[in-house]
Amino acid sequence: MSMQDGLVMEDRTAALRNASEILVVEDSLTQAKRLERLLKEHGYGVRIARNGFQGLAFAREKKPTVVITDVMMPEMDGYELCRRIKGDETLRDVPVVLLTSLSDPRDVIRGLQCGADNFLTKPYEDAHLLRRLHHILVNLELRREGHAQMTVEVFFAGQHHRLTADRIQIIDLLLSTFEAAVLQSTQLQKLNGDYRHALEEIKQAQANFRTLMETTGDAVLVVDAQGTVRYVNPAAELLFDVRAEELTGTPFLFPLEEEGKREINITSPNGDILVGDMRVVNSSWDGEVVRLVTIRDITEMVLLRERLKEEAITDPLTGLYNRRGFLMLGEERLALADRLGFSVVCLFADLDGFKAVNDTFGHEEGDRVLRETADVLRRTFRAADVLGRIGGDEFAVLLVQDGPEGIGAVMARLRHTLEQANVRNENPSVRLSLSLGVSMRLPETPCTLSELMDEADQSMYKEKIAKRKLRSET
Incomplete structure (x- = not known):
């Protein structure tokens, strides 16, 4: 296509947008306002209906160019609204786009049965919605030429379905469904990549945590809700002068009623009395709520403090x-x-x-x-x-x-x-x-x-x- 043809196409598309009025039927005010703002920013005229009955009344009052309707609505859902629009001689050529999660493939059958022209899967990207709307407007003239409808019988999910629709409707509906599947597949691939990246970050964080715990000079212990020691770092082994295996699985020696800090006296196996600054915070360990205990040996500082106090x-x-x-x-x-x-x-x-x-x-x-x-x-x-x-x-x-x-x-x-x-x-x-x-x-x-x-x-x-x-x- 030449540059001149491209400019002509852009002018035609802009003219279609300016001449279009999109009827949005959405019971969520937040979603409705978001969609209204997006469409108006791109030159479309927009009218908002808050439920299916109001949407049908607005469509009969002033024929819209396209109807975009949520499927899940009280009183009259999107499928019923679409069925009534397609059953109205004055409105049947209005394209209807269903906003759905497509959580069940049978939604496609229901869309064909009610005469829907397109699916838009939630949550959707703004660019995807705009592309779908542009496709509908460009092919609007073909739809209004009145292609003959065809009736087919299909067996799906254990049931026979008799479908009557024109070929363009079927093609568009299947293409939109395929596009939604492709987008979901792309998102899943991206999520899979993000998941692998997150796993690598978790492994790195675990390695950093292990290095930190093994090299810090403070004793670190994890104590569960029953008061049992679940983890002991090397500094704790030195402070208590016992191996980690001897502490792990045993009751913690000091009460842990609440978070905070206090000084404790630790008696070593040879009878020496050490003073520790113990700090306790709530944390999570293997999905359980535990107490994270850090203890710093402050014996020399306490002796100095007592000496200074005595000298004073x-x-x-x-x-x-x-x-x-x-x-x-x-x-x-x-x-x-x-x-x-x-x-x-x-x-x-x-x-x-x-x-x-x-x-x-x-x-x-x-x-x-x-x-x-x-x-x-x-x-x-x-x-x-x-x-x-x-x-x-x-x-x-x-x-x-x-x-x-x-x-x-x-x-x-x-x-x-x-x-x-x-x-x-x-x-x-x-x-x-x-x-x-x-x-x-x-x-x-x-x-x-x-x-x-x-x-x-x-x-x-x-x-x-x-x-x-x-x-x-x-």
Whole structure:
């Protein structure tokens, strides 16, 4: 065909489109609007009917060029609509295109029986619909020439069918059916190729997952709904110091009530205690809902954290609690005493003549005196008592009276321990001497820790003043 013939054909096709009105019968508003937009964008006139009865009324009101109707509609389906159109003398030459899923080959027989001219298989591509519509319009004149109908009998799906249709209708219907089959075959081939590609991607993802699980430093375990371990990676074998076969199929050692993270203690076969940061999330494994558990060994980090915490509340020179640590532990002791109904004693101690020690013998000797004083307090009081250096040469003790021993006995023991220290003193010129103050918090007269410490401090200050007065008189 020459270029001029091609231009003439294009002009003719455009003229056919502009002169055409397509009646779309579709009960789905979304599908109807989509089809209306597509056809109007390509120059067709369009009228929409929402059901078979309305479509038949519209066709009788104004004869359409082509009817495109969905098969599955309530009240009057597409086959019945087509049958009534072909039974109407004024409408019988209007081509009818059935929109169907073609899920059953018997749909072709039903299409021939009702007089349909074409099938369009759902879901369809826009280009396919436009090509089919163009084919119908180009052959419209041949259809209207009124070819003689023929009657044939066929045996299909266990039944005899008597079909009356003209040859063009049969050819078009069979061609559209064949085209639909070809398109479905093409789509299946594409899907098959996509399926193979997806399988390759899945295999690659599995290989990547296996590599990740085998090389990660975190222990990874899969635990099913019954709490049984289903998978263990090499890092988990190292963390628990057992082989994967020994863990797989056994109950998981820790409760997994909910998702989240927490620290756990792991006891190794040789008795070492490890600390793990355990994180739990819901996941899927072989189609089952499971718990994906990851555990990271944070033993060194926890030890460092505890050491930093200890350093934050500990006096580095004496090893006693510093003021912050004393206040923090003191509040805990008061809460304990309240729960048990015990009394609490606070003791304040201040070194006598400490400034003279520093001025005369230097700060190294002053530091030794502070350490020796702290050691006296440790030898005097219990491990459960709170001992602190709360100032330069000031010390404090907080003890819960949970036994018969009175404060007088405790003070006597402190003075005895202090004398023993002076006997062993490396520098006879420096004697340890403490001014002491005591306060008591009874269950029936509660007070705050700050008030208890202030009272003990004032009591200690009174003793220090009395000592100075005694020395001045002598």
